Amino acid sequence: EAEVAQSPRYKITEKSQAVAFWCDPISGHATLYWYRQILGQGPELLVQFQDESVVDDSQLPKDRFSAERLKGVDSTLKIQPAELGDSAMYLCASSPGQGIGTEAFFGQGTRLTVV
Amino acid sequence: AQSVTQLGSHVSVSEGALVLLRCNYSSSVPPYLFWYVQYPNQGLQLLLKYTTGATLVKGINGFEAEFKKSETSFHLTKPSAHMSDAAEYFCAVSVSNSGGYQKVTFGIGTKLQVIP
Numbered sequence: 001e002a003e004v005a006q007s008p009r010y011k012i013t014e015k016s017q018a019v020a021f022w023c024d025p026i027s028g029h030a031t032l033y034w035y036r037q038i039l040g041q042g043p044e045l046l047v048q049f050q051d052e053s054v055v056d057d058s059q060l061p062k063d064r065f066s067a068e069r070l071k072g073v074d075s076t077l078k079i080q081p082a083e084l085g086d087s088a089m090y091l092c093a094s095s096p097g098q099g100i101g102t103e104a105f106f107g108q109g110t111r112l113t114v115v
Numbered sequence: 116a117q118s119v120t121q122l123g124s125h126v127s128v129s130e131g132a133l134v135l136l137r138c139n140y141s142s143s144v145p146p147y148l149f150w151y152v153q154y155p156n157q158g159l160q161l162l163l164k165y166t167t168g169a170t171l172v173k174g175i176n177g178f179e180a181e182f183k184k185s186e187t188s189f190h191l192t193k194p195s196a197h198m199s200d201a202a203e204y205f206c207a208v209s210v211s212n213s214g215g216y217q218k219v220t221f222g223i224g225t226k227l228q229v230i231p
Contacts, residue, residue, distance in 0.1 A: 042221030106158030
């Protein structure tokens with residue numbers, strides 16, 4: 001069964017350091033999402049890609065966060081420098097289309113702890 | 116802008132009892148609605164979704180939800196809770212943004228505890 005792959009599963013980093021997360025979506029899925037989920041809250045969209053293009057990054061803190069999907073397949077989310085408030089679960093999801101009502105398939109996430 | 120309100124961040128039911136998780140939405144355009152489930156340290160998995168047509172939607176694991184436009188609600192139910200249903204449940208609303216892409220907004224989630 002096809003799955004969204006994310007790595008690492010867990011990451012501990014010191015504040016002010018750089019950290020990166022990787023996501024490999026289900027093959028053929030053109031739409032890729034990065035979400036941040038703070039403990040006790042629902043996922044919040046950080047960035048949405050359609051192929052290699054960003055279609056929504058309105059909630060991405062661009063002073064420290066960056067995301068890329070160079071060949072329209074896998075994607076990297078980077079934080080530099082990390083802050084204590086960035087501790088959260090970072091979820092990647094993909095979907096076969098961008099239309100309303102399309103199901104998103106989620107990876108297991110990367111749990112980031114900033115100390 | 117769209118939003119989702121999930122009433123009750125924690126719900127406890129006895130095994131075999133009815134499960135009712137509440138979701139109300141706000142949207143200026145007709146929404147599509149989802150329920151996702153999340154097990155500890157896992158990603159989210161789709162339970163069911165409402166797009167158009169029949170307002171009573173059946174999903175996996177015996178769950179169903181009814182879209183009530185007049186009440187702006189999409190409550191999730193299951194007749195008989197099982198221990199394996201213990202998880203966190205998220206209601207989400209999907210609308211089309213100005214660029215024609217899907218924008219999904221999640222609620223804060225309801226953690227379901229099943230008591231043996």
